[in-house]
Amino acid sequence: MIPIVLNAPPDGRGLNAPGPLSMAEFLQRIAERGDVEAFRKLFQAYAPRVKAYMMRQGADANTAEELAQETLLTVWRKAGLYSGEKGSATTWIFTIARNLRIDRLRRELTWVELPDGHNEEASSDALPDEILAEQERKLRVQAALATLPPDQLEVVSLSYIEGLSHSEIADRLGLPLGTVKSRMRLAYHKVRESVEDLK
Amino acid sequence: MKITHHPSDASLMSCSAGSMPEAFAAVMASHIAMCPCCRGTLSTMEHIGTALFDQLPPTPVSRPAPVAALRAMDADVPSQGPAQEAGVLGDVPDPLVKVLGTSLDDVPWKRVGPGVWSHNITLSDPSRGDLRLIKIAPGQVVPDHGHHGNEMTLVLRGAYSDASGVYRAGDVADLDEHIEHQPIADPVEGCICLIAVEGRLKFKSRVARLVQPFTGF
Ligand SMILES: [Zn+2]
Numbered sequence: 001m002i003p004i005v006l007n008a009p010p011d012g013r014g015l016n017a018p019g020p021l022s023m024a025e026f027l028q029r030i031a032e033r034g035d036v037e038a039f040r041k042l043f044q045a046y047a048p049r050v051k052a053y054m055m056r057q058g059a060d061a062n063t064a065e066e067l068a069q070e071t072l073l074t075v076w077r078k079a080g081l082y083s084g085e086k087g088s089a090t091t092w093i094f095t096i097a098r099n100l101r102i103d104r105l106r107r108e109l110t111w112v113e114l115p116d117g118h119n120e121e122a123s124s125d126a127l128p129d130e131i132l133a134e135q136e137r138k139l140r141v142q143a144a145l146a147t148l149p150p151d152q153l154e155v156v157s158l159s160y161i162e163g164l165s166h167s168e169i170a171d172r173l174g175l176p177l178g179t180v181k182s183r184m185r186l187a188y189h190k191v192r193e194s195v196e197d198l199k
Numbered sequence: 200m201k202i203t204h205h206p207s208d209a210s211l212m213s214c215s216a217g218s219m220p221e222a223f224a225a226v227m228a229s230h231i232a233m234c235p236c237c238r239g240t241l242s243t244m245e246h247i248g249t250a251l252f253d254q255l256p257p258t259p260v261s262r263p264a265p266v267a268a269l270r271a272m273d274a275d276v277p278s279q280g281p282a283q284e285a286g287v288l289g290d291v292p293d294p295l296v297k298v299l300g301t302s303l304d305d306v307p308w309k310r311v312g313p314g315v316w317s318h319n320i321t322l323s324d325p326s327r328g329d330l331r332l333i334k335i336a337p338g339q340v341v342p343d344h345g346h347h348g349n350e351m352t353l354v355l356r357g358a359y360s361d362a363s364g365v366y367r368a369g370d371v372a373d374l375d376e377h378i379e380h381q382p383i384a385d386p387v388e389g390c391i392c393l394i395a396v397e398g399r400l401k402f403k404s405r406v407a408r409l410v411q412p413f414t415g416f
Contacts (some may be wrong), residue, residue, distance in 0.1 A: 036266055043264035048257030056257060069265050077272050091249040098248070108221040108323040111228035111294050112214060141246040151282055160216040160248045160416040161255065166209065167349065168399060178375060183208035194324050
């Protein structure tokens with residue numbers, strides 16, 4: 001079972017279609033002047049993917065739709081905490097969705113909070129160089145994931161997209177826990193190598 | 200604080216995916232609050248989640264953007280003033296303050312054996328794991344015990360040592376199953392640790408096995 005197709009052509013269907021800068025800009029407009037149109041744009045871009053994510057995490061369509069709405073409302077509420085330096089808008093929104101999922105679908109405390117400039121200086125506008133590096137990093141991570149052996153990609157997807165713990169993955173695939181962990185580690189090392197020179 | 204033992208890459212990935220059982224997420228969040236090194240690793244790992252999320256086939260939504268709800272909402276404002284130094288007030292890491300308060304001296308310890316005290320932290324779903332503080336008297340030896348599942352220990356105060364090295368405040372022992380170890384608390388300071396043990400079906404026997412060396416039953 002390969003849950004995700006990673007070799008789709010870069011045809012502009014991804015969230016970065018209008019450029020990652022625009023998504024970050026929409027966020028900034030929301031933060032600065034409560035721009036409702038910018039919110040609509042972000043909603044159109046992200047809500048369907050958040051809904052898909054929630055369904056993969058085990059939510060039914062209706063719950064997933066509600067969680068997508070709530071994720072984007074949280075984005076509106078927290079837009080002032082977003083800083084371009086913290087990474088792409090997608091990373092930030094994904095983190096919000098991830099934490100909401102822990103809270104609502106698993107009904108557990110969210111121990112690992114949203115990155116909000118903790119211990120780092122907040123800066124509202126990233127330098128053009130940083131935006132380019134961010135874009136480059138994203139492409140390289142995608143490329144590295146696309147070249148992973150299927151068994152490694154599978155455990156990584158089960159962890160990130162289906163939300164399974166290592167033990168749950170081991171149960172699902174009938175593998176020893178150690179094998180799951182070593183596949184995760186190998187996958188990470190490949191990704192890390194691919195972005196090592198960017199920093 | 201010089202941290203020399205970190206969680207495994209596999210554990211950090213599970214943390215970045217938001218997929219750890221709650222007890223482990225609590226230990227992990229506490230370590231991260233103390234460890235700039237692991238915060239850096241996590242920020243690289245976050246790109247993996249983002250890339251996978253980005254490539255999920257979208258599911259059409261049936262309802263429009265909730266613009267009416269926006270008016271009613273207050274925006275969160277970034278906290279003013281200098282950013283607070285990450286993580287630790289006294290010896291309780293930020294993420295634990297909500298369940299422990301700010302001092303380890305105020306914990307209502309329960310004695311579970313000679314030189315060993317325990318304090319259980321209630322989880323949202325106790326069947327998924329066990330999270331507790333353990334206090335060990337200076338020089339106290341904890342009898343050899345093997346593991347039959349994941350176990351993660353974070354030192355909060357003092358130190359302990361076993362065959363794999365010395366663990367001081369901030370250090371994490373991220374143990375696989377079947378590892379035997381015999382920790383000895385620091386002869387002067389003793390040791391206070393936060394320990395997560397995985398739950399699932401064998402929850403009871405696992406916790407018994409963990410607590411058994413202390414209680415002797
Ligand atoms: Zn660390």
